[in-house]
Amino acid sequence: MAIEVRNVTKTFGVTPVLRDVSIDVASGSLTALLGPSGGGKSTLLRVIAGLEVPDSGTVTINGIDATRLAPQRRNVGFVFQHYAAFKHMTVHDNVAFGLKIRKRPKTEIRKRVAELLELVHIEQFADRYPAQLSGGQRQRMALARALAVEPQVLLLDEPFGALDAQVRKELRAWLRRLHDEVHVTTVFVTHDQEEAIEVADEIVVLADGIVEQAGSPQEIYDNPDSPFVMRFLGPVTEIDGRLVRPHDIELSDTPLPDGATATVTRIVRLGFEVRVEMSLDGRHTWAQITRGAAERLNLAPGDTVHVRPTADARLIPAGAS
Amino acid sequence: MAKYALRLFALVYLLFLLALPVGLIVWRTFGDGIGPVIESLSSPEAVHAFKITIVVALWAVAINTVFGVGMAILLARRRFPGKRLLNALVDLPLAVSPVVVGLALILVYGRYAPVGGWLEGHGIQIIFSMPGMIMATVFVSLPLVVRAVEPVLVEMGEEQEQAAHTLGASASQTFRRITIPGIRAALAYGVVLCLARALGEYGAIAVVSGRLVGQTQTLTLFVDERFQNFEEQDAFAAATALALIAITTLLLTKLLRPKDGD
Numbered sequence: 001m002a003i004e005v006r007n008v009t010k011t012f013g014v015t016p017v018l019r020d021v022s023i024d025v026a027s028g029s030l031t032a033l034l035g036p037s038g039g040g041k042s043t044l045l046r047v048i049a050g051l052e053v054p055d056s057g058t059v060t061i062n063g064i065d066a067t068r069l070a071p072q073r074r075n076v077g078f079v080f081q082h083y084a085a086f087k088h089m090t091v092h093d094n095v096a097f098g099l100k101i102r103k104r105p106k107t108e109i110r111k112r113v114a115e116l117l118e119l120v121h122i123e124q125f126a127d128r129y130p131a132q133l134s135g136g137q138r139q140r141m142a143l144a145r146a147l148a149v150e151p152q153v154l155l156l157d158e159p160f161g162a163l164d165a166q167v168r169k170e171l172r173a174w175l176r177r178l179h180d181e182v183h184v185t186t187v188f189v190t191h192d193q194e195e196a197i198e199v200a201d202e203i204v205v206l207a208d209g210i211v212e213q214a215g216s217p218q219e220i221y222d223n224p225d226s227p228f229v230m231r232f233l234g235p236v237t238e239i240d241g242r243l244v245r246p247h248d249i250e251l252s253d254t255p256l257p258d259g260a261t262a263t264v265t266r267i268v269r270l271g272f273e274v275r276v277e278m279s280l281d282g283r284h285t286w287a288q289i290t291r292g293a294a295e296r297l298n299l300a301p302g303d304t305v306h307v308r309p310t311a312d313a314r315l316i317p318a319g320a321s
Numbered sequence: 322m323a324k325y326a327l328r329l330f331a332l333v334y335l336l337f338l339l340a341l342p343v344g345l346i347v348w349r350t351f352g353d354g355i356g357p358v359i360e361s362l363s364s365p366e367a368v369h370a371f372k373i374t375i376v377v378a379l380w381a382v383a384i385n386t387v388f389g390v391g392m393a394i395l396l397a398r399r400r401f402p403g404k405r406l407l408n409a410l411v412d413l414p415l416a417v418s419p420v421v422v423g424l425a426l427i428l429v430y431g432r433y434a435p436v437g438g439w440l441e442g443h444g445i446q447i448i449f450s451m452p453g454m455i456m457a458t459v460f461v462s463l464p465l466v467v468r469a470v471e472p473v474l475v476e477m478g479e480e481q482e483q484a485a486h487t488l489g490a491s492a493s494q495t496f497r498r499i500t501i502p503g504i505r506a507a508l509a510y511g512v513v514l515c516l517a518r519a520l521g522e523y524g525a526i527a528v529v530s531g532r533l534v535g536q537t538q539t540l541t542l543f544v545d546e547r548f549q550n551f552e553e554q555d556a557f558a559a560a561t562a563l564a565l566i567a568i569t570t571l572l573l574t575k576l577l578r579p580k581d582g583d
């Protein structure tokens with residue numbers, strides 16, 4: 001394991017932020033810390049980096065107990081949500097910072113910085129100041145700066161949180177490709193479940209300072225341990241007191257064995273998929289079906305429809321959360 | 322029209338309050354040409370007053386710069402009990418009249434006070450001597466560097482410093498390479514304000530120096546002494562010199578200030 005966090009507890013004032021958190025991050029993996037804001041995921045990342053000291057528990061990085069180690073001795077790369085660019089330095093000097101601190105020869109620094117700027121596609125901006133770059137470019141510079149010191153682990157705190165939706169999507173795909181190229185153990189924090197599923201090999205769901213579940217994106221999506229995780233990872237709706245994904249619902253105009261009867265209240269066509277909103281025993285529920293299926297059923301508001309979860313649907317009793 | 326009226330008002334106001342009095346001093350100084358001015362300023366008393374003023378001001382600026390940056394970091398970066406009290410104390414010199422500052426220093430460090438007496442017993446004279454004058458000047462100009470630097474530190478945030486730490490920089494490397502360049506402009510501004518205040522200090526210095534001509538007389542005291550003795554040429558020349566020094570410092574920092582990254 002590249003990172004082992006054991007029983008970490010952290011309290012700010014009287015507010016517990018991390019409660020007995022333990023996680024493992026495999027060497028070379030790309031792990032997402034996913035959860036709602038205020039869930040403790042950024043604090044956990046800062047504990048790993050040494051920017052926060054845990055009240056109790058231990059952090060081990062590549063087999064070395066780093067719990068009391070100062071951040072500058074941990075050899076971790078850290079990327080901040082708001083870039084933390086050194087405003088008074090050029091892009092080149094920003095990236096070179098860690099190498100200059102390590103007193104590497106000048107020619108080596110120049111060569112390495114050039115390579116990194118090329119890797120993050122901002123080689124033409126080497127002489128600019130951060131204020132002259134766009135948000136996406138600044139974040140790529142911050143990433144190059146963190147990678148320059150060849151960190152044992154790369155930590156990213158909501159790295160795309162301050163960017164607009166389009167740039168965010170581009171950088172996500174780019175981060176995945178970069179990781180496949182560089183293979184440095186990477187942990188990133190996000191509150192966006194789509195981002196976590198798309199980019200990460202492993203997801204750790206953190207809420208209220210507790211690890212709710214950890215596993216591959218598919219495991220967590222398909223087999224959530226709790227209603228909370230199920231709700232957080234994707235859309236859910238309720239049938240007969242059970243949570244189910246809206247795309248795991250079967251609709252029919254003839255009665256279904258073990259099915260329930262609902263009344264269609266609204267039909268929303270979103271291009272390829274169709275949302276069928278229904279009232280079931282006076283409660284609101286909805287199903288997501290393909291356009292083809294919708295055309296076969298030919299539903300209209302007011303129609304009666306028979307519903308049941310599909311045979312392979314994952315169901316969770318709704319009451320538990 | 323309202324726009325022009327407002328501008329005119331501001332201009333006339335500043336003309337009568339600032340430009341006219343200062344301008345007249347310069348006018349009177351050079352009324353008989355440059356010769357008498359040089360003569361006034363090269364008298365041994367004037368030269369000595371110059372030296373005293375510069376030494377006191379430089380010490381005060383140096384002390385307040387170190388203290389001011391440290392204090393600004395403390396107030397901007399740390400949370401601790403008593404911070405509000407400390408914050409209020411920093412502003413105290415603005416509220417206390419310089420004359421009161423001088424008297425207060427005499428009460429503590431004067432020859433017949435316990436602390437002052439003890440120090441005098443060890444051969445250190447505070448009042449009527451350089452240390453007391455520097456202390457008085459430090460006191461009155463204490464908030465200037467702190468208050469110039471602190472908001473910039475707050476606005477800058479901690480993240481650049483934390484980023485430097487994760488990149489391997491020690492506390493002192495981070496301070497030199499990240500914090501200082503980040504506050505450079507504000508620090509320069511604070512230092513200039515502090516220097517200007519220190520050069521022009523009169524009240525507190527007047528009390529603690531004892532106004533010993535040729536010993537503890539600063540330029541401001543020199544101006545006052547000559548003016549009281551109807552030696553107006555000397556007073557005006559020294560006053561103009563004081564103003565010129567202040568203006569030059571101000572211009573110098575504007576010129577020397579390196580281009581900011583943003």
